Amino acid sequence: MSAEPARVEGAPPPIPWEDRPDGEAGPLWRSSRNPIIGRDHLPRSNSIFNSAVVPFRDGYAGVFRVDDTRRTMNVHAGRSPDGVTWEIDEVPISFAPADDRVRDVQQDFIHAYDPRVTWLEDRYYVTWCNGYHGPTIGVGYTHDFESFHQLDNAFLPFNRNGVLFPRRIGDRYAMLSRPSDNGHTPFGDVFYSESPDLTHWGRHRHVLATAPWTWESTKVGAGPTPIETEEGWLLVYHGVLTSCNGFVYSMGAALLDLDEPWRVIARGRDYLLSPQVPYEQVGDVPNVVFPCAALVERETDRLTIYYGGADTVVCLAHGRLSEILDFVRG
Amino acid sequence: MSAEPARVEGAPPPIPWEDRPDGEAGPLWRSSRNPIIGRDHLPRSNSIFNSAVVPFRDGYAGVFRVDDTRRTMNVHAGRSPDGVTWEIDEVPISFAPADDRVRDVQQDFIHAYDPRVTWLEDRYYVTWCNGYHGPTIGVGYTHDFESFHQLDNAFLPFNRNGVLFPRRIGDRYAMLSRPSDNGHTPFGDVFYSESPDLTHWGRHRHVLATAPWTWESTKVGAGPTPIETEEGWLLVYHGVLTSCNGFVYSMGAALLDLDEPWRVIARGRDYLLSPQVPYEQVGDVPNVVFPCAALVERETDRLTIYYGGADTVVCLAHGRLSEILDFVRG
Amino acid sequence: MSAEPARVEGAPPPIPWEDRPDGEAGPLWRSSRNPIIGRDHLPRSNSIFNSAVVPFRDGYAGVFRVDDTRRTMNVHAGRSPDGVTWEIDEVPISFAPADDRVRDVQQDFIHAYDPRVTWLEDRYYVTWCNGYHGPTIGVGYTHDFESFHQLDNAFLPFNRNGVLFPRRIGDRYAMLSRPSDNGHTPFGDVFYSESPDLTHWGRHRHVLATAPWTWESTKVGAGPTPIETEEGWLLVYHGVLTSCNGFVYSMGAALLDLDEPWRVIARGRDYLLSPQVPYEQVGDVPNVVFPCAALVERETDRLTIYYGGADTVVCLAHGRLSEILDFVRG
Amino acid sequence: MSAEPARVEGAPPPIPWEDRPDGEAGPLWRSSRNPIIGRDHLPRSNSIFNSAVVPFRDGYAGVFRVDDTRRTMNVHAGRSPDGVTWEIDEVPISFAPADDRVRDVQQDFIHAYDPRVTWLEDRYYVTWCNGYHGPTIGVGYTHDFESFHQLDNAFLPFNRNGVLFPRRIGDRYAMLSRPSDNGHTPFGDVFYSESPDLTHWGRHRHVLATAPWTWESTKVGAGPTPIETEEGWLLVYHGVLTSCNGFVYSMGAALLDLDEPWRVIARGRDYLLSPQVPYEQVGDVPNVVFPCAALVERETDRLTIYYGGADTVVCLAHGRLSEILDFVRG
Amino acid sequence: MSAEPARVEGAPPPIPWEDRPDGEAGPLWRSSRNPIIGRDHLPRSNSIFNSAVVPFRDGYAGVFRVDDTRRTMNVHAGRSPDGVTWEIDEVPISFAPADDRVRDVQQDFIHAYDPRVTWLEDRYYVTWCNGYHGPTIGVGYTHDFESFHQLDNAFLPFNRNGVLFPRRIGDRYAMLSRPSDNGHTPFGDVFYSESPDLTHWGRHRHVLATAPWTWESTKVGAGPTPIETEEGWLLVYHGVLTSCNGFVYSMGAALLDLDEPWRVIARGRDYLLSPQVPYEQVGDVPNVVFPCAALVERETDRLTIYYGGADTVVCLAHGRLSEILDFVRG
């Protein structure tokens, strides 16, 4: 049932973890070490946030959103022995084109942000928000987090928050994404798409709409790679509410059908986490909690989520997988 | 002259109070106990703010805006021995229709927020922003803060910040409100309306306009129940300025004619309080000070204002009634 | 059942009429005499449109929207022997306050437009869009179309298209209106309100919403005084669609419950008339058909509608009452 | 070289044609019979426009955008002996799902508009703007213009103006489209996408951008099926300029590389036709010329374009293919 | 008193003229020859409008706004024996820099529109809306309408409708203009500025504001060169109203103090002319009347105004100078 066994060389260490603090009632709690990566972790970093982490060899690796001090948005590779202490490359990832025709879309390369990483079949796939006449979904892969290869963009603009499923559904690759417009868009639902080859995509299905008068009334977007469980795919995602003074980004969860993931089996009524501490409330973008990755340790029922705080720093939240499933089922 | 004696059963305790701190020059100062109610005061509360408090029996009672962790907005009843320590019901107020026809508007009940409470004749009236095909003014009452009854909505949408006067003016009930639109509206003045029966309203009069180039240049709305004084009705209200980065909500005051309250006798030039401390500057809506209730102790010249901080918490401010009147008269 | 007999002094002449032209399939057809009132009918008129007509003595009388060559919007009285040839006063109507307190709202009088006229009990009531710190519903009356009296505004701003019912419903006066905002608003539904005295209004009920993806997807507003039939109140109204190049105003119809008119019994799926001829497509506001009055001749089953064309001229359309009821019931 | 021979059963008649009128200098001229299809061609049609025509058996067939008198947008089949006189079905096209999974997207079917038709390999493919949680590109086919089959939508929302190429490019099917947002969008470029199976799409390439300070400064979208010539694909398209009073839709042309159609070989500097006669300037959407189909008669060098006028009627324009190629090459 | 004598070589012919038609009551009437210049007057013209005409030698000369069929906006010179029949150069005006430093702003030359021409001291000055990092006021001159010389732009962006006075005021050159923003701006007042050298400008004074609820409620801009009279400078200008469906541009007039032209002596209450005939109501921009030049024949009391219709054609209107002054003084 676990999607990860193929990549084990040396087993990764236990996932980062802290037990639930006293007095914490919710299904998810913040790490006392937050933010685990500060905004000036690199010499020229303005901020590091909205980043993706996976088990890798005998530790962890990741792809990090780094806005530099020019405020150029890019993605960088990083490695960690424990998932908490990170060495991040100062130089952005350079994607080699997977074939000649990919060069076309690289000529227009402008920026890259909000990456996700998914172990799929035999390698680590990276998806990110890629500039090509507007934001769309970039797709690449790596075997070693050193050399990276780029496929064609998955969709036409305007799209963000593309997240691959960790295995084929039927015989097709599958991705969630959020089509929208080319600005700081006030709308956006989650869709599901399939592909025979990771290059051509179709069979687009609507998955998650916004919910009026709730924490997710303005837009919703997939977060970490969906987590396979016996009951369905657990999708942790962000939802946005428009207050008098801009957006509030919170984190929630839903359960999608295993075989037809565009069918929503259950959806958490409440947010799992909303911006309530200073490193989430104050920063380059106030009031943002934005999940991009999750680590699961099924034998201990532990789930650790990596999320961006205030579009400025990287944070961790912990919870029990079983409790979060209970939360989603209401 | 006082509007409150009829409701005394056991006299309420002294109103919450702290003397003016050293070095504080303004007519209003913050409680050192702020916020007196935190955002997670209830198990499922996301935030508690913009709430109304009145003397009740031998203590205090109130109606509280509670946004839950789904970000559903609702109003809850609460009780306190001293006005500072509060027990708030976990379950929202359920309004029984005052007559059969009120059921019509309850079928469309969606949300409730920003309540005010007014002792009027023989009971406590509650007004709030009520969802009925857009925001409008809900009207209800209670004798005991346990069972609540709902009248028809006072106005057509789109309206917010409906505040009853604590006695009839002439032989009519009277209410202030702020008609506007159905979004996070960038305009809004205060109007006065009359009613023979609290159900049918007319004689609408313009009261307070915004003032260009000041702290109240974008919109204004009534706060606590107007306070009757020999010189006129003291109206504490909120005013909004549009900065480069959204709205700033401050608190100010004006004096309205006793018999024709749509006539403004005097109006404070400056704000009484603006967002300047963290619990007002940082939260779900940054930079908000929003007054909804006031307690007056005429024999000691004390005035205590309940206000919401950053749309997240409940706070107190204290002042001398006579000094605030001086402030308003300039 | 007919609401009009009481006002007969000399019976009015037959209503303006033309038989259905050959080849005309719809339930409503344009008069060959359109526009019956041109834009320069008065020496200083820029346009005359969106006007209301009723049987009066041995002919017809009306209240006309006249925008003068300053583009000031005002209402003028007019008289006609046949409903087609009109003598309109050059001077706008001057409303005498019905009581002293009405003077308050007249001090702020700015503009008046889109009148409706309704015979109710013993006089002709006029409602119109009245400027008082934003658009709201002005209410007045006349016995003779020479002297006019003004009541208080019915509602708080922001409201337009207030239309009285021609008799009490239960023991209450009743009005339809369309609350909205203070600009050229892109939204607006029809609501119902009641009053014991034509001054204080309450019991607000939602009546008609917009219908997505149709001719009435942006906003809807009541047109002529509702027409009482055995099956319900026939409401002719305007609906607005937003095209790539602005609004298109069309005319449609619905049937409201006789006793609880906020309940919609039936609603025509299609428009009755949309802008398709030059005097509706070209003018000060392109693509506008805006009905404000209707004359019914029950014994001949004839219905004649007065509507504005392109916010510039007054036009007529004719139909059979029974056929329009069929149209509404689908 | 010609893409059409396979479908000849009985050769179609000559394409509709009129010689260039005296005094007409441009490469394209209007038919004297315009509009060839009026707005009320069908009993319940509000307007018929933006429609697609192809040779079919011994005459012509087409798919027509018909907005009915509810202003519901739909597509209808039609047949003509000469391309000018049309019999259009009163009932909209009903698309049978090409496979079971297509039913998913049909459950959300809301509206259909702006069709194109392309003969491709062995059948007529129809593409249109299809409602599925926003506008996207519907794809279907027919052999006989009587029964129609629907494939999955080609892309995620938000997209319009999907136009198939009439043969494979390399071994892939190819389509142009214009991703944008979900309103009356003020931006939009033309993109190229490929597919192995007409269901899964990828290899998205940018083709045509808007050109500042010209007739096509706001958005551009493909028109008829691209016309293969020895020099490249001739693309007739629409371009939009934003004036003080809304959009102006004109028609222009470009030449795309035969093998890599995302490479623009040449692009006409001027519009080919802009709204200059009443049936293009006045209607449901003023100032619109919108091409959707073209007929080519290579042996006579004749090109006839079907275009919508003012979103209300169907019109024809004629020109010489060689002259239009000269025009595009500047 | 007349500003024109110096330029007489052969006296110009009488100005274009038609007497007031019967039934025409207003102070200004349209020429029966309108439009005197059609949109396709030149081989590549899309439209010719908003143009300026002056007496020149024994006839007339002018600078014309010509949008070509690419919709590029440019200015062209033209000559006429009678002011009605025009020969317009096919090639746009090429401005030689008046000094080396003017080349800087010509490097960024993008577009030119809405010219005015003024005889001032010893030559004809041309002002126009000139693209330089946004719209601003270009200034040039000619002696012969064949070679043109360009000075520096008068102001920083964003500005339009720059109009020179025909003589110095005091010892300074003087210009009216309308600062605003870089789009189809919804606001704009007329200002007055002075210069010692036509290159450096200062002493900016506010002249004309918009007037709420009138034909000129959105923006106002100077039209022809101000006409000197004994009572003051007669300024014909355009005013804009925002209707439900965009802007309506009308023409009005005001009288400015001779010595301090920023002081408004009188201002016409009504528009002089608003879009009411097809060539003003229908075209590339519906509902536009836009005056740019005037010819005065003092001995006959005749005034002829050149104005653009619907941003498409050139039109004439005639009136008596004395009557228009009466109109302005109300």
Place this chain on the structure above:
Amino acid sequence: MSAEPARVEGAPPPIPWEDRPDGEAGPLWRSSRNPIIGRDHLPRSNSIFNSAVVPFRDGYAGVFRVDDTRRTMNVHAGRSPDGVTWEIDEVPISFAPADDRVRDVQQDFIHAYDPRVTWLEDRYYVTWCNGYHGPTIGVGYTHDFESFHQLDNAFLPFNRNGVLFPRRIGDRYAMLSRPSDNGHTPFGDVFYSESPDLTHWGRHRHVLATAPWTWESTKVGAGPTPIETEEGWLLVYHGVLTSCNGFVYSMGAALLDLDEPWRVIARGRDYLLSPQVPYEQVGDVPNVVFPCAALVERETDRLTIYYGGADTVVCLAHGRLSEILDFVRG
């Protein structure tokens, strides 16, 4: 080469300074004494920020933006012995008109903000954002920071951030400014203008554009008086990025040609300082760093910048002139 010697009476003390803290890598570092002036420095101040300081006699003087508790914006004079401890006048600066005609623009005086001060020839010039029918550039001067004189406004509205050069360029006075619109404008570039007399301005040249996808993608505006160096004018300026939740104001630098300052020799790629500490991130306008003045000590290579934090307080940053020049040259 130094522009300051003429004003020395008693040499000013060393400029405020702190050495680079350990661990600080960038070319600019914050003072440990920040904010050096708090929001309530004056009895009625709401905030003090965006202010200008110069050496004066044996200490320092400045002009300060003070928003009072009415949120009226005004400028006040202040004096300091050391540049850190300030005595600010409670009463705003009263500008005497430099000549009679300046009174015209003072009649409309509404507000004043964001001052700059420049020693030029023989006096201290003050420029600021001045209300005159919209924001524009006020110009005044003082010899003693006690009496101030006002010249005419430099430009037409709408303009902000006017900054004088400290000497003539060629024989002309020179100023940078940022024309834009009348709101919280989302666009704005820096322009250069010249004047023979500080009253009439011309020769407007574009200097700095925004840079897409960087910290300065929305608007840019000059900060302190440009600093003359052998390599060019060092311009410290602010740049604005639009995030999901409003603007972020950062500080950067560029080098302008000494003789033709509209030519940009070099421009720093990154920001020098962005809002990253609480007094810059939280306040009346979150996320603002806004430089208005700089002190240079050439013999020690020291540069100290005065900047506003969060539109609320005054702060200092320090750096080495030579390092900042290196930073700009990249």
